[in-house]
Amino acid sequence: MDRSELGDLAAFLVVAQELSFTRAAVRLSTSQSSVSQTIRRYEVRLGVRLLACTTRSMATTEAGEQLLETLRPAFEDIEAKLAILSEMRQKPAGTVRITASKHAAEGILWPAVSSLLLEYPDIKMEISTDAALTDIVSDRFDAGVRLGEHIDRDMIAVRIGPDLRMIVVGAPSYLARNQAIKTPHDLTGHACINVRLPSSGALYVWEFHHEGRDLNVRVDGPLIFNNMRLAQQAAVEGFGLAFVFEDAAQEQLRAGHLVQVLDDWCPFFAGYHIYHPSRRQKSPAFALSVEALRNKEQSWVLR
Structure with a gap:
């Protein structure tokens, strides 16, 4: 393989990822016509069509898809190794891209990496908050942070946070004017604030456990959010009961703005993990x- 063919392969990889000559040209710092000519020339050389193009869309052909599946991991490995070589100096450098839920980013990720950035100013950090289960491979993230139960088995995962639990909370004014809550079954007679899951579009089912028995309750009420923080605020204002992370509600519980109910029914579960694909070599x-x-998680355990 000569150098020109390697360049053609690199150009095809970018075009296949972007499915646009215009966007590919921006990434390659060249013109749209130059990228188009490179692909056409390489297709002639191979004797097969790699891209199917119309005036409105672009897609890889079967041959193009096979070539893409071969090139993607090979070029990712090359990029990773080059990044390591470029960072082999006294102070590590480079950009680390991590996706996380907002709760994980605010409570776990940012407190840890903010201290790291002060010590290593040549490191750049991109943190993307997304409640959905982002595909870190296709979206080109170095890693993701999610609850342990939501991580695919083919990923390497490292625990970075303490056990968590969800709790039922309500404002004192709401609880004073409504019937007592002794078991999760009583929730059917209450105004409950729902949260819609961005990953599936379904409403979050409130999960309980007591004396070896699991109980899932589908609640109903006047409000639905796709943001748990807003659900918690609505509970503070007396609109009903909310099912929220215990650590996120601590300040309002201590201040008396919220009261917890069904404590014995709210179990702990595995906390946040950082995860990444096993086949990719990681930079310093x-x-x-x-x-x-990891050190942040150890400080939680010691505390």
Whole structure:
């Protein structure tokens, strides 16, 4: 393989990822016509069509898809190794991209990496908050942070946070004017604030456990959010009961703005983990990020 063919393969990879000559040209810092000519020339050389194009859309052909599946991991490995070489200096450098839920980013990720960035100013960190289960491979993230139960088995996962639990809370004014709540079954007679899951579009089912028995309750009420923080605020204002992370509600519980109910029915579960694909070699900057998060988890355990 000569150097020109390697360049053609790199150009095809970018075009296949973007499915647009215009966007590919921006990434390759060249013109749209130059990218188009490169692909057409390479298709002639191979004797097969790699892309199917119309005036409105672009897609890879079967041959193009096979080539893409071969090139993607090979170029990712090359990029990772080049990044490691470029960062082999006294101070690690480079960009680390991590996706996380907002709760994980605010409570776990940012407190750890903010200290890391002060110590290693050449490291750049991109944190993307998304409540959905982002595909870190296709979206080109170095890692994701999610609850342990939501991580695919083919990923390497490192625990970075304490056990968590969801609790039922309501404002004192709401609880004073409504019937007592002794078991989750009593929730059917209450105004409950629902949260819609961005991953599936379904309403979140409130999960309980007591004396070896699991109980899932589908609640109903006047409000539905796709943001748990808003659900918690609505509970503070007396609109009903909310099912929220215990740590996120601590300040309002201590201030008396919220009261917890059904404490014995709310179990702990595995907390946040950082995860990444096993086949990709990670940079020193990424390794330091994981170590900072691991140390943060240890401080939670000690406390």
